[in-house]
Amino acid sequence: MSAATIQKKADVLVVGAGIAGLQASLDLADQGKQILLVESQPSIGGRMINLSKVFPTLDCASCITTPRMASVAHHPSIDLLTYTEVNKIERVNGKFHARITKKPRYLDETACIGCKRCEEACTTYLPDEYDHSLGAKKAISIAFTNAIPQYPVLDMDECLLCGACAKACPTQCINFMQEPQEIEAEAGAVIMATGYNLTEISAKKQYGGDKYPNVISPLQMERLLAPHGPYGGVMRPSDGKIPDSIAFVQCAGSRDKSLGVPYCSRVCCMYAIKQAMLLSGSLPIADITIYYMDIRAFGKGYEQFYQNAKAMGIQFVKAKVGRISEDENHNPILRVERQEDCSQPEDVTHDLVMLSLGMVPAWIPDRDGIIPLEIGEDRFVRSVNEKVTPSLTSMEGVFAAGTMTGPKDIVDTIVEAGAAATEAANYLRRQEGR
């Protein structure tokens, strides 16, 4: 028997609790607005909490994200729902009605104390999506060390129902029979901050990103570089060898019509440079090469960051990588056509290769439903007044923040989230005046 539908009311419904959703929520709540913030993942923090350090200041991503996460969690004007899906949002008489489902964590959140005994007792290991499958987690586990909230999720598809977690739990909060909880919410305005996905690593067949263990994605590289990464250091996935020669292949998911991603993803040059710098810090004698088309270091302080990387000895090679293969020891071999020095294509062997994948929208209205916002040719949600009010979507009262309208770095995302908050607040004021 599922429980009765819960009713909620807020000034603004914010969908997505990555850095854009967190910032927009805080900027509105600090002005006294009541916020309902809904996140589909077990923890708030989005993609950013997954990163190692961030350009161009090299602050650790956690240092920038966790305080905002904590502020949101403790804010008296923010009602936070995690591990919760928004199914549908409709505009009725100028108000938004949302149908929302809180997915079962299979435990009573009001009783759970986050002690992790269940996690310790569990005997089933699964690939850890937080570490992009480089590491393992238990079938019942808290998403990551500084997750908010500190409640585990039980993966019912993989659970053996052995009962070890329930026995270990000091508050008897595990409930294998828990049902989804339906919620209906009413809000005056909506901010969508649904973020991005990386382009598929398998998309470019010539690169074999899904076949070769030592050809990895940028977010996997982030985890290798993170202080609490899966291996506790930079090692390559196939054999744990510490790599001596690391290559970055730029535009491996962007500026490529054959992948359906003709646009530039804006962040890949900078994250590759940042990762290269971090690598050269932790592996001082390693050779690091970045194969690129154009280095797009356009933000504030970014060009200087790029010049510092060059001065550190990171090799920047203007070249196109035609294909990637591997030798019997899983060393990736790059077929490279240089645009400098010599035009003869050559094969270069590296120990580890990172493909600079691009950004695609995580949520596409035409494909995923929820709310019918117009999209552009690039499938990102379209701004109807791009130059003057970039956060304005095709539906009155619905505003967009962050990478759901196009690739964007963290700085631009945070600024745009503030702008979306301003638009939402002014929209509410106009509505009240009517």
Next chain:
Amino acid sequence: MEEEKNTQSQENESEEIRVGVYVCHCGGNISDVVDTKAVVEALKKKPNVKIAKDFVFMCSDPGQKLIIDDIIENNINRIVVSACSPTLHETTFRKALTRAGLNPYLYEHVNIREQDSWVHKGENEAATAKAIRLTAAGVEKIARQDPLEPIVVNAEGHVVVIGGGVAGMRAALALFKRGLGVTLIEKGDRLGGRALELDKVYPTEEKATDIVSQLENAVRSEKLDVRLNCEIEMIEGFVGNFDVQIRDKDSKIDKVRAGAIVLATGFDHYQPYEGEFGYGKSPVVVTLPEFNKLIADMPQSDKFTYKGKEIKNLAFIHCVGSRQVEGVHQPQADGRVNEYCSRVCCTATLHTINKTLDKFPNLNIFDLYKDIRTYGHGHEDYYEKASKRGVTFFRYTDDSIPEYAPSPNGSGATLTMKDVLTWNEEVSIPADMIVLATGMVPREISNLVGMLKLPTGTDRFLQEVHPKLRPVELANNGIMIAGTCQGPMDITESCAAAGASAAKVSILLSKKTIEMDPYVARVDEAKCDGCKLCLAECEYKGALFMAENYAHVNPALCVGCGACVAVCPPRAINIAGWTLDQFDGMIDAISMEELEPAMVPA
């Protein structure tokens, strides 16, 4: 600001000092260099320290919970966190203290990252010893700290926006719609700023003048207080209560009181020096803004004629005045080169190239670039279109910047460079006309920078507090920035920044009062002998004055600089939170001799 106030003062004179020390690993940022466990063990032995712990991320929720639990369960009444710079997280932890019911000023943030682990890599033992000394000093300081209360001032619900360009109008409108009073000050004789120079804008191909009219009409219909032909004469006061003196073109001064200020002072075009790629010496060398103006009204034609001569070959050079390298480029007036990328010029250049080819399809166009940075929505299309239309691209490097040589007949020029795209072949490009893609430099606002002591970066643009934590705020409380005064941006990005600063102003002024940190001078009237030495040192008008034979402080105006403290013979003045007694304790702790043998560097 969001925390409910819960600072009941449980403290009294006789209460035992119970310090909790928390050492953060900051992931590995600190713990890879500093032995955090050793710091904890050493601190446990210090007087007044009741609890010492280390944790992976103190700023995370579980980290903050450690502190809150110890305050509530173990009666800890003073907190020291040894972690990153206080500019990052001092406020974070103060809020945690408030949530636990402790006065938020009984908190000391010790920086063992920027000032220790980051600068002592590879010297782990010495870095650990330093962390112990710094943390011990923090303990001594906070042990001598009494509870403080923030200074509360009234906030004027009015905002002065300086600069009537797109960003300024955008911010002013957003603030007005939030219900705040707004005065928009523009130096020129009309609103619109640099956008007025533009024809159509990428990627929407709207006319820039339409964008300006759209905003200007909104400004006019909302009846905002707009002051054209006006400049700032003087700004005094502080957050919540700025007194802004505005001088009009007849030099008449008007005064406006504002709770906050938004700077939207914009940019200037980089002006090439005489002879830079022939600029100023040859009439056929022009900047991109000059070229755009030139072709704006030209009709479509088979021929492009300029100064009576047909132009067949037109060359564009990127990165003029941007991405400069020391030792290669001529320094600017302040001796520095413009290292930064101006962000908009690549797309602006390719946008212009396409527009030029629309009008003059027979032109040969050469594009000399370092990297093509068409990063934004729709930008790449202009690059692709230009390539397809037969524009020839040459890529130069800092080792081979195009060399300009005027033609012998004086009517054109040759550009010589090594082209990376053809494996460093030396190429000579004939150009009947040359367009320089000049970048952005900040508007000349040295009067404001001096008057308000505004922070600027090495790029001379206004410097935000932190690019991610506080991207549209200056260190000066109550002063926000919008648009290109912060750095190169296009119209979309400027408008987003304006919206973000409007949010910050709205938060600041959403309540009628503003709380400020209480770190200001306090005078012990019993000790003050009225010598007035302090008055001569105080630079802040009205902050320090004499009455009843001893010095008085206006806490709203005092910035806590400490100049008065330094000259006071009887030590009668102290900065709250930074008293002389606290400094004595810190110095003793830092210079202590008895370190654990293992901790003393060899």
